[in-house]
Amino acid sequence: MAAFESFVAERYLKTRQKGAFVRTLMRYARWGIALGVFVLVVAQALMNGFREEIQANLFAATGHFTVFFFSGDLPDTSKALSTLRALPQVKAASAMRFERGLLKSQLEGAPVEAVAVKGIDPTSARGTSNLLDSLAPKPLEQLQEGELLVGKDLARSVGLRVGDRVSIAFMRLDLGLSGLQPRLVGFKVAGIFESHNGEYDQRWVFIHLNDAKRLAATDQAEFIEVRAQNIDSIEEAKTAAMSALNGAGKGPYGSTDLRDTNRALFSALKFQRILFMLILALIVVLAAFNIVAILVLFITEKRRDLGVLLALGATPRQIQRIFEHQGVRICLVGTAWGLGLALPTCWVLDHWKLVKLPPSLYDFITYVPFKLAVIDVVMVAIFPLLVAWFASRYPARRAARMNPVDALRAE
Secondary structure, three states, X not given: OHHHHHHHHHHHHHOOOOOHHHHHHHHHHHHHHHHHHHHHHHHHHHHHHHHHHHHHHHHHHOOOEEEEEOOEOOOOHHHHHHHHHOOOOEEEEEEEEEEEEEEEEOOXXXXXXXXXXEEEOOOOHHHOOOOOOOOEOOOHHHOOOOEEEEEHHHHHHHOOOOOOEEEEEEEEEEXXXXXXXXXXXXXXXXXXXXXXXXXXXXXXXXXXXXXXXXXXXXXXXXXXXXEEOOHHHHHHHHHHHHHHHHOOOOOOEEEEOHHHHOHHHHHHHHHHHHHHHHHHHHHHHHHHHHHHHHHHHHHHHOHHHHHHHHHOOOOHHHHHHHHHHHHHHHHHHHHHHHHHHHHHHHHHHHHOOOOEOOOOOXXXXXXXXXXXXXXXXXXXXXXXXXXHXXXXXXXXXXXXXXXXXXXXXXX
């Protein structure tokens, strides 16, 4: 019997005997739904794009997660590296140490810059980070002890060139003639990199891992950076790494990633996305009120037809479903129009990178990204249909309660 209700609903929507006011309302309802769907899809793609680009840039500069030892330095760096690299969830692992210091060039009048000093293993660091892919004039693998790698912005502000000598005062104290004083170490600038991220290009420098170990008077690394197979498998890789290093229970090893240290940022992006969707969803809800008005006018115009259908044996439930079908069909056309406009628009804007961003706003995102997710498109497509169905139930129930005798007598 569902074919009967669908057939009648389709005939009512296609008939040319509708009043001009009803036809105008129907157009407004369809375009209102289409506008709401278009804006929802574009907004979802925009929020997904920013979140993915920020996350990708953060994880491109460092490993996906970092393994550390709760009591201090790693007790056996080689064993831990072998264990991690043997895991199928792990793509690469590299040992490192981290220090902070003040960098001073030997040039007269050069400013002192506070820097984060990262000791890396040049033979394996490229596997966990692409931060130094742009390094010039020689590749990362040729980094020697006593050499330093600096970012382009830092080199410009301090006036450094390849081959210059610099001194770094580390936050470690040595006993000298005048008492305790910061440990001062000299380095030669061996390369300059550009990551297009102001934080790294201005504040980070890289030295050989052996120099960092010598500075800390140890032969062990402080952390191990680990890169999972992809960003989506970070949690799986972290769980496997902790199980391999700690065994069944909670052991001395821990792990953290940039989502933990930047939890406020990712939480803000998630909340912003939800808030945007709720606000923009009101466009669809408002368009649904037009559907209610259209169905009320339909019922008024087709009062005699409904009386005849009820007199011929149509049940109230069938009459109700006729107008529910009408509401959903009106919304289905608008949803199709909205998706037909939004999907190619997002693809073109993202593929050709048409919407540019000023460098002063984001130094690592040069354009507005639009990333579509299948689940988001499906949700946006289903939401208007549910709204239209609920909006259609009130006028549909009124039509179902119509008395056929009164309807025919009124004519």
